[in-house]
Amino acid sequence: MRSEEYGRVVYSGSGLEGLGSGDTKTTVLELFESWWAQALADPRVGEPAAASLATFDAAGGLPDNRILLIKDFDAGGLRFFTNLDSAKGRQLETTPDAAAVMLWHPMFRQVRFRGPVERTTRDEDREYWVTRPQASQLASWSSSQSAPVASREAVTAGFAAAESRFRDTEVPLPEQWGGYRLRPAEVEFWVGMPARLHDRVLWRTSDGRPRPLDSPDGWESQRLQP
Template sequence: MRRSYGGDHDLDETWLSDGWEPVLRRWLHDAMAASVVEPNAMVLATVDADGCPATRTVLCKGIAPDGVTFYTNYGSAKAIQLQQNPNASVTFAWPLIGRQVTLRGRVERVSRHTTELYWATRPRGSQLGAWASHQSQPIGSRAELEQALTDAAARFAGQPIPVPPNWGGMLLRPASVEFWQGRESRLHNRIRVTAADGRWIAERLQP
């Protein structure tokens, strides 16, 4: 189960002279152009109260110079873990184009205004789902979950659906960002940028 990498231009430190965000955006665009399924999916790693790591895939809904944003129920397992320990990591993995990006840093909630702006772009079905699901909590059956969705639809029939009070955005502010690019003979390109004194320092890592 091996594959060869390469064929595109070698990742170079100079690409990151303006920071991590432009390159991440370009690589995300390349993943979209290559028809990668869910190109904005990223694996979020957190640590629970016992120090055990937990990972799950979430969708990146914003990229800006201050970090990447995703949305969740604030009562979910990941949100509770981030409240206890705000340090986290997210990884975008695009095997189809032989690239990966990992951001590590602290996570904080976004403003309610930012959440409301994003909420207005969500499909109505997704909005209803956020009201129906008590994320990460046990439920007896699929039928109960579907009934909760039906109840939510009836509750908000014929009217705009407000943002649930315990739902919103989370922003990961990266202290370091590592770019990985697959190369032949497993001599992959790895370049990490780290925040220092208001600027980003790039260093190449051995594969």
């Protein structure tokens, strides 16, 4: 089946009106915060925190990409949590740069980020770990994420083993679990518009290095062609 047979979606988004090229009245953080809040509040958006995270697999010589959840963000960037020994963890160890995309399709909005990635502190990891549901903690304990496994049964047996190991105790923070912070040096806001004349505004730092997202200085904005 060709994708056009689903019918063409007419995009009619909003959100970048009044932001001319070079307009720095709005900080990146202010705009992203308002879009994020609107996405969280919109019942049509199924998983508002989902982002695709692209990394570079230097060993294989190819880009890699997967969906994960953005835990939160502040002026310092976007935080996400994962298994540090996973494929993405190993890729970030070798090449600590990434690109992320968030799509809020019912709102016809997309936001793209590029920049270096750094590990969160162990205190940040612990602070989030203790808020996770116990089942998720046990799953993190029992899974060597991205490593081959013989069968589905081996996966569930590993989970059951973790369950009995920690039956009467809190599940401690595993050594191989933690977070990363993507520190953007570029953020592009995209709004889908009729006739595919989409609206795009790219913010990038003047020196190509990450800067606080709430800084009115050091960021330049530029409207891009659709």
